[in-house]
Amino acid sequence: MRTVPATKAKCEAHLAHYPRPLWLEYHHVIPVAWQLYLWQQVRDKRTVCLCRTGHGNVHWWIVRTMRGLYDAGGGIVAASKNTGGRGIDLVTARIALERVEAVEPGSLDRLVSARHWGGMAGS
Ligand SMILES: [Zn+2]
Numbered sequence: 637m638r639t640v641p642a643t644k645a646k647c648e649a650h651l652a653h654y655p656r657p658l659w660l661e662y663h664h665v666i667p668v669a670w671q672l673y674l675w676q677q678v679r680d681k682r683t684v685c686l687c688r689t690g691h692g693n694v695h696w697w698i699v700r701t702m703r704g705l706y707d708a709g710g711g712i713v714a715a716s717k718n719t720g721g722r723g724i725d726l727v728t729a730r731i732a733l734e735r736v737e738a739v740e741p742g743s744l745d746r747l748v749s750a751r752h753w754g755g756m757a758g759s
Pocket residue numbers: 662663664667691695
């Protein structure tokens with residue numbers, strides 16, 4: 637993934653960090669792995685610049701929202717609420733699901749069937 641020294645960019649999610657990050661990471665709002673699976677290319681290049689912890693948190697919430705999609709019975713918003721989380725990292729995760737489904741309804745079903753939960757390594 638693309639990174640940038642923290643002297644040249646800011647984490648778009650959080651005002652304060654301790655310890656301070658020395659570099660930041662560009663998170664594709666629609667994860668690259670999803671795009672490659674669904675479309676065989678990166679069609680949506682929109683990214684947000686995040687600290688590593690925030691980036692990991694976003695993927696953590698993507699996975700938990702995806703896994704709750706069919707438990708909640710009420711779609712993306714209900715699944716997001718049912719994670720029990722809150723805050724900007726969870727919102728960024730929810731937007732991943734909303735955007736991919738907006739491009740092509742049924743995409744989330746395909747991702748779930750293929751067990752493409754949207755996680756980062758270790759999350
Ligand atoms: Zn990411």
